[in-house]
Amino acid sequence: MIRTRFAPSPTGYMHIGNLRTALYEYLIAKHYGGRFILRIEDTDQNRWVDGSVEAIHNTLITAGLRYDEGPDIGGEYGPYVQSRRKDIYLKYAQELVANGKAYYCFCGKECLDALTEHEKYDRRCLNLTAEEIQAKLASGAPYVIRQLIPDGETRFLDLVFGDITINNDELDDQVLIKSDGLPTYNFANVIDDHLMEITHVIRGNEYLSSTPKYNLLYDAFRWKIPVYIHLPLILNANGEKMSKRKGDASFEDLLAQGFLPEAVVNYIALLGWSPADNNEIFSLPELIEQFDETRLSKAPSAFDTRKLTWINGEYIKKLAPEAFQAMSLPVLKSAVKTPGIDLVSVSEMVQTRINFIYEIPQLVDFIDKLPDYGAELYTHKKMKTNTENSLANLKHALTVLYGLNLWDLTHIHDALAGLVESLGIKNGQMLWPVRTALSGKPSSPCGAAELCALLGKDESLKRIQMGIALLESYLM
């Protein structure tokens, strides 16, 4: 059974890189029928931000990444918050001390400060006798527990980056238990991953260099080393690491900007991973099915809002009409106050024309109020229209539409088509002026006949008359 875990610290900000890490952890677990676990790493009390556990929960759920075990839902490997596991870690550190693989260190700030910048700890406390240690412990002197790093080299295999070997000289005797009694991140991480039977450790590339430290710990305990999968970074559009400080968007920010959660998840799945075929639009179940950890890439990738925007548009377009209405109707209701407008059909018109829901109002603003527009709008080279023939054709349209008793799309359409035929003109020469008079805009979400049907007979005729008046005064 594959078990993966998402282990954020509660610092209050879920950036896109974190979310993608969680996504991949979720996908790998689910692809193989395994379990996805949420664990909060709060061994640094100073960095705790209130409410961040809720924020993490909400983000994961909104993104569709339902975890199987976690702080709020429990599980058989709990607790899932490290501060509540405090007692566990000390015991394991002491076990290492008893085996000669770790030692107490009483060095305070002053003796550590004596070390120059890139110098390793000089192991002076390793020489303490058992009596000296007992005495210091009994006196209540603050201490840490350090792991004694053996000579030699440490080698590990990462599924993405391959075989990596480093010389143990590079490593300091790492602190396992801090003087406040809490474990360091690295130590707690190894203990918990082991105890929670995590099989695949999936995390950001920034942990690649510290992986040997983890393995040295697994070795000291003679525990099975998990499969490592390190993920390349996600950069912002300037090629820099994303951060809140630089104004880069978090998942929540993106949702606030109008991106759909499914679209964001879909997009970030593609940042650092590619499917075997050329498809790019995936639902979460499809991602679960197709995700393959061997197709992860090593190179960092830049977050491209334009592509996300395209994906968002794709999601909007493929929404069933009813699902789209659930989003569009509330917006339309507040954007269109004119009574009697068929908002469901407006919703349909607008669906293929937007990438964001918030773009709807500007597309339909002409319904309530005909915008002020200039006569030059009637001149369109490709439609072969100018102010003169527009005026003439508008007059014809007015007459025919005025006489139309049945005001529905079919009849309006037929009436205008008949007019085009009897006048022997091109479609656009009739339809462009009518469309223009009705919308007052260079573009509209539908054509002339649909606009007539939408606005109703009275309003349509009124707007055509206004167009005629505008052109007459312009040509005078």
Next chain:
RNA sequence: GGCCUGUUGGUCAAGUGGUUAAGACACGGCCCUCUCACGGCUGUAACAGGGGUUCGAAUCCCCUACAGGUCACCA
């Protein structure tokens, strides 16, 4: 600075010794069309640089450059 890692069009990316070096976004053009979109077709554009190895290198090796990560009682 030491160590580790990375580098295919503007962006995401396929590619694992022989390809006309895919595809997507963006951008341009054409078609469809009463506008704008949608849809369809199409164009511009890439193997960081230099040495090897090989009949043959984007793919293997070395050097250089650039970028990132890491060297905490942070995670």
